[in-house]
Amino acid sequence: NLEPALGLLRDLLTRPVFDPERLRQARADALEALRSRVDDPERLEELEWLRLVYGDSYWLNRAPTPASLEAVEARDCRLLVDRLARAGNLVVAVAGDFDPAAIAGHLEPVLGDLPRLESPLPPIPPPEPPGPGGVWLLDLPESVQARVLLGHQGLPLGHPDEVPLLALDQVLGGAFTSRLV
16 A cells, blocks of 8 residues: 555645645634643643743743634645645654665655755744742642642753663653652
């Protein structure tokens, strides 16, 4: 099924349809997720955490509004795909048991002639400097469980201590297999 799948991939990247009914359903799903986030203590905690650690204006904290979701049209989605689905702006990963030269031969005709990115995308802006440390409470009387988060912004990706810190994170609680858990 590789050839038909690659054909579908090419169509998705170069001729997206954005069916009106599916777009309407996606918008309705996003609006419902927006409305229901106040019912999910873990989601509220995550939103507050991002605000405290990265600042109000950080890109991760720009939440959609019902008005912004309602304003999205198929042509907006097409323009975004046209702008971003470009050579030099895609990463293709292939996993499994295959011959690398053979798979490259299949991918080249599908992705090799995509138009180049016209200009580099702007860098992701860094977060605001963190405010002073402190203790913040998110009072959710209807919640049946309390949670505690500790942390800070951390180091930028690519920092020389990134790998040792990832190992330390696993030991101290980054996964259910940590020594603490």
